Amino acid sequence: MDVVLGVSNRHVHLCERDFKILFGEEAKLEVVKELVQPGEFASNCFVTIKTEKSEIQKVRVLGPLRSYTQVEVSLTDAFKLGVKPPVRDSGDLAGSEGVTLIGPNGSIELSEGCIIATRHIHITPEQMAQFGFEGMKSVNVELPGEKGGVLYNVQFKVSPNYAFEMHIDTDDANAHMVKTGDIARIIK
Amino acid sequence: MDVVLGVSNRHVHLCERDFKILFGEEAKLEVVKELVQPGEFASNCFVTIKTEKSEIQKVRVLGPLRSYTQVEVSLTDAFKLGVKPPVRDSGDLAGSEGVTLIGPNGSIELSEGCIIATRHIHITPEQMAQFGFEGMKSVNVELPGEKGGVLYNVQFKVSPNYAFEMHIDTDDANAHMVKTGDIARIIK
Numbered sequence: 136m137d138v139v140l141g142v143s144n145r146h147v148h149l150c151e152r153d154f155k156i157l158f159g160e161e162a163k164l165e166v167v168k169e170l171v172q173p174g175e176f177a178s179n180c181f182v183t184i185k186t187e188k189s190e191i192q193k194v195r196v197l198g199p200l201r202s203y204t205q206v207e208v209s210l211t212d213a214f215k216l217g218v219k220p221p222v223r224d225s226g227d228l229a230g231s232e233g234v235t236l237i238g239p240n241g242s243i244e245l246s247e248g249c250i251i252a253t254r255h256i257h258i259t260p261e262q263m264a265q266f267g268f269e270g271m272k273s274v275n276v277e278l279p280g281e282k283g284g285v286l287y288n289v290q291f292k293v294s295p296n297y298a299f300e301m302h303i304d305t306d307d308a309n310a311h312m313v314k315t316g317d318i319a320r321i322i323k
Numbered sequence: 324m325d326v327v328l329g330v331s332n333r334h335v336h337l338c339e340r341d342f343k344i345l346f347g348e349e350a351k352l353e354v355v356k357e358l359v360q361p362g363e364f365a366s367n368c369f370v371t372i373k374t375e376k377s378e379i380q381k382v383r384v385l386g387p388l389r390s391y392t393q394v395e396v397s398l399t400d401a402f403k404l405g406v407k408p409p410v411r412d413s414g415d416l417a418g419s420e421g422v423t424l425i426g427p428n429g430s431i432e433l434s435e436g437c438i439i440a441t442r443h444i445h446i447t448p449e450q451m452a453q454f455g456f457e458g459m460k461s462v463n464v465e466l467p468g469e470k471g472g473v474l475y476n477v478q479f480k481v482s483p484n485y486a487f488e489m490h491i492d493t494d495d496a497n498a499h500m501v502k503t504g505d506i507a508r509i510i511k
Contacts, residue, residue, distance in 0.1 A: 210497040211399055222469050222500075254470070275472075281410050282442070282495075284463075285473035307470075309398040310498035312410075 136266055136321040138256060138276070138301045141171055142308040145212050147182055147196050147236065148205045148225075154196075157182060157238025164198045171300045172257055174199065183237040184208070184249075188217030190237075206234055206249040209306040213251065223250040224290065252304060254289040256321070257297035267323070276301060277320040278311040285322065286311075324454055324509040326444060326464070326489045329359055330496040333400050335370055335384050335424065336393045336413075342384075345370060345426025352386045359488045360445055362387065371425040372396070372437075376405030378425075394422055394437040397494040401439065411438040412478065440492060442477040444509070445485035455511070464489060465508040466499040473510065474499075 149157070154164065158180055168177040180196040184206060191212060203226060213220050213232075220232040232249035235242055256274070263269050273290045277283070286307060301319055308314060337345070342352065346368055356365040368384040372394060379400060391414060401408050401420075408420040420437035423430055444462070451457050461478045465471070474495060489507055496502060 210500055211493070214497070251470075281476060282439075283475045285475075287471045287473075288469060304498075305399070306494060306498040309402070310492075310494040312398055 136323075137318050138299065138321055139171075140278075140308075140313055140315060140317045140319050141300050141302050142305060142313070142315045143207065143252065143302050144305055145184075145191065145194050145206075145208045147184075147194055147207070148201045148203070149196055150202060150204050151200050153204045153236070153243050154180075154200055156241045156243055157236060159240040162240070164196065164200060166198065170197070171298050173296055173298060180238070184212075184216065185235040185237055185242075186216040186218055189215055191216065203228060204236075204243075204245060204248050206236070206245070207252045207304075208249060209304045210251060211306055218249060220249045220251050222253055224253050224255070224292075252302070254286055254301075254303050254307065255292045256289055256299075256301045257292050257294070258299055259295055259297055260293055261295075262299055263291065263293055275322045277322055278313050279317065279319070280312050282310065282312045284311055289321075324511075325506050326487065326509055327359075328466075328496075328501055328503060328505045328507050329488050329490050330493060330501070330503045331395065331440065331490050332493055333372075333379065333382050333394075333396045335372075335382055335395070336389045336391070337384055338390060338392050339388050341392045341424070341431050342368075342388055344429045344431055345424060347428040350428070352384065352388060354386065358385070359486050361484055361486060368426070372400075372404065373423040373425055373430075374404040374406055377403055379404065391416060392424075392431075392433060392436050394424070394433070395440045395492075396437060397492045398439060399494055406437060408437045408439050410441055412441050412443070412480075440490070442474055442489075442491050442495065443480045444477055444487075444489045445480050445482070446487055447483055447485055448481055449483075450487055451479065451481055463510045465510055466501050467505065467507070468500050470498065470500045472499055477509075
């Protein structure tokens with residue numbers, strides 16, 4: 136079973152309140168590029184992630200706004216920032232790392248919200264049944280190429296609205312020298 | 324079959340001529356820390372890797388001096404530098420990437436020498452026989468942990484002088500959240 140890869144660079148999701156603090160009351164989150172997942176988009180807005188140790192500039196805000204603010208980084212980013220974010224699913228932020236976000240209009244100190252995203256596959260309930268994955272929470276996925284290999288613990292994220300696509304971070308992608316649009320193989 | 328991991332951060336090997344250009348005629352490559360492989364050491368000398376696009380400072384020179392100059396980076400480093408180094412074994416540098424090295428005494432423009440090192444296992448001929456690897460050029464290796472997985476194409480480097488140890492770069496290590504001293508499992 137083949138699946139298309141999407142590589143997620145470090146990015147930020149914002150709640151409405153935090154968006155207004157960072158970008159101003161009148162700011163609008165505009166669509167620069169639609170992503171594969173329906174409704175999701177790369178926006179025109181960027182923030183700086185700042186910690187005691189260092190900072191990473193020009194981190195893109197993905198839209199639309201959410202009910203929570205979340206900062207997704209790779210372990211390589213985490214070493215640079217001097218933080219230890221846990222590996223978590225989106226929205227599972229309790230006890231995760233704190234960082235400061237700086238926008239053109241203001242900044243916010245997050246006591247938690249910074250994570251390394253779990254490797255995951257977006258899939259519909261119909262596809263879970265059709266492909267024989269019902270009852271499974273995760274799979275292993277084989278990556279092609281001269282630095283290929285297998286990624287363990289790839290979680291299913293199931294929703295009727297999802298496009299079938301696998302998301303990995305830049306560390307997974309660079310280790311195995313794969314990129315967005317490459318094809319991986321799900322191992323049952 | 325378990326093997327201990329050694330994670331190689333970006334580093335440089337130098338020939339004597341290039342060392343003298345970068346650090347001066349009178350400079351000595353001093354041992355700061357012995358590495359696991361007998362005779363190899365982290366030195367007190369650092370260079371900057373420079374390209375048209377950007378640079379990476381404080382890149383350590385490993386000793387002793389060799390018959391060739393070689394720059395080993397990760398793909399993450401390569402993206403930052405804007406170069407496309409091939410995946411190669413040590414010393415197999417024909418047609419590899421060019422970069423500029425800058426030391427305290429001078430600089431050298433390498434027309435080739437920058438590579439992404441092949442994943443490899445240092446092993447003696449006796450161990451190759453003892454562990455049942457005779458005639459094999461490479462194996463797959465399983466990494467533990469919540470971002471665990473399997474690395475393909477891990478090459479055997481065989482010499483009577485080697486200590487049994489597996490070397491991966493920081494991309495492989497960070498993707499799978501493993502570090503120097505962790506234990507991996509060779510899959511035959």
